[in-house]
Amino acid sequence: MAAAAAETEVAAAAAANLTGMELDLPVDPNEPTYCFCNQVSFGEMVACNNPDQSKIDWFHFGCVGLKEQPKGKWYCSDCAAAKNSCKADDA
Ligand SMILES: [Zn+2]
Numbered sequence: 660m661a662a663a664a665a666e667t668e669v670a671a672a673a674a675a676n677l678t679g680m681e682l683d684l685p686v687d688p689n690e691p692t693y694c695f696c697n698q699v700s701f702g703e704m705v706a707c708n709n710p711d712q713s714k715i716d717w718f719h720f721g722c723v724g725l726k727e728q729p730k731g732k733w734y735c736s737d738c739a740a741a742k743n744s745c746k747a748d749d750a
């Protein structure tokens with residue numbers, strides 16, 4: 660049965676094509692990314708107040724556990740940890 664064999668080949672090719680398929684994320688490659696999650700900006704964002712912050716300075720509320728804009732200064736967990744390890748000023 661030559662027809663059956665050909666059908667199996669087509670099915671195998673289709674399966675191979677499916678597994679080799681890459682996920683096409685709807686993200687503009689030129690859009691800058693932020694936050695620990697390295698995603699583009701969306702929703703509400705909060706800025707780290709550490710003036711020495713060099714790599715990431717904006718974070719998604721959800722990623723840092725915020726629900727509203729913090730009052731006063733806010734530091735990302737990296738900077739907060741760094742501050743805590745050498746608490747010199749407000750002790
Ligand atoms: Zn994030």
Ligand SMILES: [Zn+2]
Pocket residue numbers: 707708709712734735736737738739
């Ligand atoms: Zn920071």
